[in-house]
Amino acid sequence: MTQTNQPNGRPLALIVDDEEDLRLLMQMTLSRLGVDCVTAENVQTAKQQLKQHQFQLCLTDLNLPDGNGIELVQYINQQYSQLPVAVISAYGNMDVAISALKAGAFDFVSKPIQQLQLKNLLEHALKSSINPISDLDLQIENQMLLGNSAVIQNLKRTLHKLSRSQAPVYISGESGTGKEVVARLIHQLSNRNEGPFIPVNCGAIPQELMESEFFGHKKGSFTGAQQDKIGLFQAANGGTLFLDEIADLPLAMQVKLLRAIQEKKIRPVGSDQEMSVDTRILSATHKDIEQMVQEGKFRQDLFFRIHVIEVKIPPLRERGEDIILLAEHFLQQICQDWQLDAFQLSSKAKEYLLQGYYEGNVRELRNVMERAVTLCEANIIQVEHIQGLRCQNPAPCSSQQAAQPEAEQDIPPSQSNTLDILAQSDKTALPKEGLEEYLANIEKRLLIQALDSTHWNRTLAAKKLGMSFRSLRYRLKKFELDSDEE
The missing domain is CATH 3.40.50.2300 (Response regulator)
Incomplete structure (x- = not known):
């Protein structure tokens, strides 16, 4: 053995x-x-x-x-x-x-x-x-978690230690930092990597179906249970269960989850017998879970049970030159996915990217690169193609923008960011949801109206909206409207 x-x-x-x-x-x-x-x-x-x-x-x-x-x-x-x-x-x-x-x-x-x-x-x-960490493991790690900054190297060392443990891990970090990527890497580096990795968004499960989703059910246990179903714990048996947005679980479900984690046993809905499960638990949330414990919205005993070891993922703005490394990686991915020739970042565009605050972190940077590819007619990304970043230090960003006045004035209206146009379209409305979601809903609605009016002729719809066909294709992909069925 x-x-x-x-x-x-x-x-x-x-x-x-x-x-x-x-x-x-x-x-x-x-x-x-x-x-x-x-x-x-x-x-x-x-x-x-x-x-x-x-x-x-x-x-x-x-x-x-x-x-x-x-x-x-x-x-x-x-x-x-x-x-x-x-x-x-x-x-x-x-x-x-x-x-x-x-x-x-x-x-x-x-x-x-x-x-x-x-x-x-x-x-x-x-x-x-x-089975110590192998060269292949290190190669996989470098592919999954890009970066050479000190904070990322420190994170990698922490993950090496965690990979040998069975202890529950709580992954914290701002939205868009890559919590699921880190969870997958912990699983990949561990001795459970031959088993399944099951990610679940706890906030996306209807409350009345939670117990069945987590623990499974027996046929006839409730209306609609036409056959036996295995739950998430069983599906992850021998591997890792990643509970994303765990703070969204209702208190009643938190009690049942706590017992399953402590006893390593579950009872499917409608069954009179418990079964053992061999599952490592990783969890994450963007909410302040400690504050929720103080307010009585999250059980303290469950918090202590999932919070055995905490891994903090640094925000993108603290990762220095990793920003350029990630931006170039995303450019390569986008060009492959969209079947385009290679794009490059100009030196001034790199300087501008390094000044970004990136409230949405790595996810926001990916969106910035997608928008830049859409707006760029040539294959060199310039500053004007990535305008709109919120900067850590406003002064450098302002001077950078001031250094490019002619380039900005040369951008045709048809290539301007649709979100900026939409933001001006309804100044009196105060959105109840977040600004990004509000603008996205307007943008999607206008896209569908333009497509309907042209009988889904994408070329005519692009002209009607005053944008390039590439820009339209990017937005259709963004809103999952690019299939014939849609």
């Missing part, structure tokens, strides 16, 4: 517990799973055994006669960093188990220990101990 120094080639585990019966039970269970064991009744004996043997796994109880399991976890992380340590937690002692995970424990199991849970833990631990 793994390379060891033992003559029989079997993995070797260290079991640390002051209860002799439990040590014997775990030893017998692991032996049936193909693992040899060495036992210790306290922290001091465990340290001696660590010096004498090369272990592939350590299982330790929390309460020991001469200390506690958390101290042992910290010691092993300092002295034997490649050895995964799992903590055995008594029922109801979840807060201490979470502290152990924060201290660096690989995972935890609750007493009484079930053989299936122990088997799953064993498999992941052995994979973690023998």
Whole structure:
């Protein structure tokens, strides 16, 4: 199963517990799973055994006669960093188990220990101990998380550490920073990468269907349940479940989710039996979840359970030259998707991009590049093609714009940003929704009206709207109106 120094080639585990019966039970269970064991009744004996043997796994109880399991976890992380340590937690002692995970424990199991849970833990631990980050992993990482800035390099180092753990991870960051990208990368670098990665937007699930979506249901359990259905936890079994916008879950669902995460068991709607699930939980939200806890809108116990380890994604404005790297990457993607010749950024356009504030972060930068490709008739992106950025320091942006007055005046009205035209079309209306959504709705409505009036002749519609055919095609793609069915 793994390379060891033992003559029989079997993995070797260290079991640390002051209860002799439990040590014997775990030893017998692991032996049936193909693992040899060495036992210790306290922290001091465990340290001696660590010096004498090369272990592939350590299982330790929390309460020991001469200390506690958390101290042992910290010691092993300092002295034997490649050895995964799992903590055995008594029922109801979840807060201490979470502290152990924060201290660096690989995972935890609750007493009484079930053989299936122990088997799953064993498999992941052995994979973690023998599969360090490879060159292929690093290549995948660099493709998924572009950037050479110090903050991104620090983020990558953090993800390397998290990839060896089973602890829940809470991913925080502004909207558009790439929280799902980071979640996917954690999964890809982990020993669960052969299992499924299941992302779910918690805010997009109707409240009355949430329990069925998460835990599945049995045929006939409610009106419309015409057949058995597996839930998200089952779909992610053996892999990773990413709960995006977890703050949007109602309180009633938060209770059920908490139990599923703690007990690693679920009960499908209409079933009288629970089933074990082996799923790592990653979560994220753009909301201030700590403030929601204080206001009673999010359960504190669930917050502590998903917030074992927090990963903060830096905003784009703090990533320096990464902005240019990402902009050029997006240009290449857009040209491939739209089947266009390659585009380049002028030196002044690069300077202008570096001054951006990017409230929408990486997502906003991608939109800026799409708009620039649409407006640019040649294949060199100039400053005038990316006007409208909100700048961190207004002075450089103002001087940059002032340096280009003739170029800006040369832009034909037909190539101006439609959003700017729309913003002037109804000065008296005060949108109830956000400005971007309000303007997008107007833009989409005008596009559909123009297409309807020309019987969906795109060339005539572009002329009617006073824009290039390329610009129209970009906007149709943006609003998913580019298919014949639409």
